[in-house]
Amino acid sequence: MSKFDVPYKIYLDEKDIPSSWYNVRADMKNKPAPLIHPATLKPLSFEEMRPIFCDELIRQELDDTTPYIRIPNEIQNFYKMYRPSPLVHAVYLEELLGTPAHIFYKFEGNNTSGSHKLNSAIAQAYYAKKQGLKGVTTETGAGQWGTALAMACSFFQLECKVYMVKVSYEQKPFRREVMRTYGASVTPSPSMDTKIGRKINADHPNTTGSLGCAISEAVEVATSTDGYRYVLGSVLNQVLLHQSVIGLETKAACEKYGIKPDIIIGCAGGGSNLGGLISPFMGEKLRGEADYQFIAVEPASCPSFTRGKFAYDFCDTGKVCPMAKMYTLGHDFIPSANHAGGLRYHGMSSILSQLYHDGMMEARAVEQTSVFEAAEMFARVEGILPAPESSHAIRVAIDEALKCKETGEEKTIIMGLTGTGYFDMTAYEKYNDGTMTDYIPTDEDLAKGFATIPNVSL
């Protein structure tokens, strides 16, 4: 296959935007473990979840048998604003590496939220609006989810309160302004606005915040404010369901152009992008129709898959949320402050955790300077400045392509390029100045987090 046998950039037509989401759980023999109530230790019922989540989203959360769920017209119309997203043949990266591998990336950054997060944000805002709610609360780490949700809420004229991990709030003041431009309120977390925020500030006066802690605050506000619910940008089954548009479009593009991936790579924080990208391919693998190598890439500073425990744990620091069975570093785990990007959640999607546990996928942990090296290499030849999160996938795609160079194998690699790094220039500045450092938690560091994992099973 020569460089331009397939078009450089594969656009689908508007009619190729999927009309249904794909629910990978329907094809899983070992279903992901259900969310459980921290008091009763029993699976959460629909009724028990209603104070926290929107009704329709709870139905999606609990449904592990329906393979395809129709995307409402309003959401399909919104998708048309920025989808289908392109699948791009990374010809210049291949040339730079001198690899026989074929590298493709599914680029989700061409929308104002700057990432794939909008795919689920618009769905969650739609169901909240449909239920007649007044507003939603959420947390955001790197700020991509908060931006996406602010855009979605603005579109459906819902109120939006965002609790933003303090370190990101400080490093990314412009993210906050984007959210404000879309009418959202943004509070650095832990704040003094909530009971749990005040407690965390008292217990850890120098904390830079964590997603687990911001989640607790957002849930507290949602459950104590009339007409509000809480929404989450990753981890949950419903989010992976919405994000399956990424994988469905990727698969459609592969079929249209006869591309057969050997390896599919995605960065993994809570798992929304990776889960969405691989879902339809994983479905084929689960049904025994095809085989693929799936690689989750996580930061070495927050290694849930590669060094975490597969256990029930709290989803949040303040323990106000349900418990999920997942690969976890313990709900008190907070990555080192030198960690620049997102991907800082202590746990991982239950769906992906089960698939990883069952040996259906692999995981790698990479250090941030090597991630920025890959990012800059990619930016200079492919013309897209990637988000630090996305660059984790680039790092491993490059590593795999270089392996092919050694072995001479012509593997086809697809990676998820989740977003752009325009709001991450503080981190790029550190890398450009040579002052970026790496951090790998010691076993002792991790032991502290593990000690907080409750001894719970169903």
Place this chain on the structure above:
Amino acid sequence: MSKFDVPYKIYLDEKDIPSSWYNVRADMKNKPAPLIHPATLKPLSFEEMRPIFCDELIRQELDDTTPYIRIPNEIQNFYKMYRPSPLVHAVYLEELLGTPAHIFYKFEGNNTSGSHKLNSAIAQAYYAKKQGLKGVTTETGAGQWGTALAMACSFFQLECKVYMVKVSYEQKPFRREVMRTYGASVTPSPSMDTKIGRKINADHPNTTGSLGCAISEAVEVATSTDGYRYVLGSVLNQVLLHQSVIGLETKAACEKYGIKPDIIIGCAGGGSNLGGLISPFMGEKLRGEADYQFIAVEPASCPSFTRGKFAYDFCDTGKVCPMAKMYTLGHDFIPSANHAGGLRYHGMSSILSQLYHDGMMEARAVEQTSVFEAAEMFARVEGILPAPESSHAIRVAIDEALKCKETGEEKTIIMGLTGTGYFDMTAYEKYNDGTMTDYIPTDEDLAKGFATIPNVSL
């Protein structure tokens, strides 16, 4: 025509990327006046321009007869990385305004430079490389051109020195980091590195800089450094030529979907976007084949078209550049420091100046708070956070659509959406905080600039 009779977003195919640029000068009876030498006051010859510009670009600058100029394959391949750009039907904006008008926007922001500037940057870098040069210098105002050139130089492995208007350098530190990530050096202008920079700093100790002044510095460095030439992101004929890809694609999309624009609107600083967008349509008008209303939109704080003089003037503050005949506010004119975006050049493309002088197009000046009001309105419904520059066009598109609401006319309006505002959040913050102010120069303010325009004619 109902909202979805045409697809919301019109993508062309890769094969619809033009293979030639269109040179509107070939169809102009009154040709734009040539650049003249400030000492001899005679049209600059090819040889006289060679110390400043790349040879092939000089040929393009001087060629006012060839209607189509072939785009080299290397540039066409680079265009494939981010083109064709979508023409989008602004259905949600129409709905919000309740207008019978049909509004479309040609969106040039989906590339890392964040604007249309890349269309010319890659061409100029290509010709510099082909000539065997070591590097290029340039100026940048809002930072979009500098970013685009840094990307283009990185792609062709050329050195890139950028002089950035001081006020933008300070307001947009992250723009600087993007350029550095692409390997460029960035210096705030006026600097102490050049003779002219030192003189301007001495004469105007509190200056926030201007494009005219940054141009002088960049030209001084280019002409005094071996293997370097100077490149410019707007104003010049060659730049409008490269930017004709915008208009050619827009025309192709119109033909594909049977859209017949009544009004075509673009923001105008030096004229690169507007000139590129309207060129092929203007060609039809010049040849008497069709009629369109063209509207240039400029900031009230820098009103070259609406309040400037049509005269020969220096292109730069330091008078080291050739002189051009154009609508100008005087080469010493510097817009008020409260002016947030780009579009701060004292002059205007000679091509557009001639067309405006001949009554082939109109111009409007708008104030920045009304521009940001339009920007936020657009962002919330259309899902794209526009650059302040682009938002000038949005402002007038909205105004025209509201006129249609009054008259009941179903006019079709196309506007150029040149880029995204991700690096302009300082300005958005001011607007969100209610602290943004407007500035309209008094006649006395302008008189000072006019006094510097030399009394020169051919």
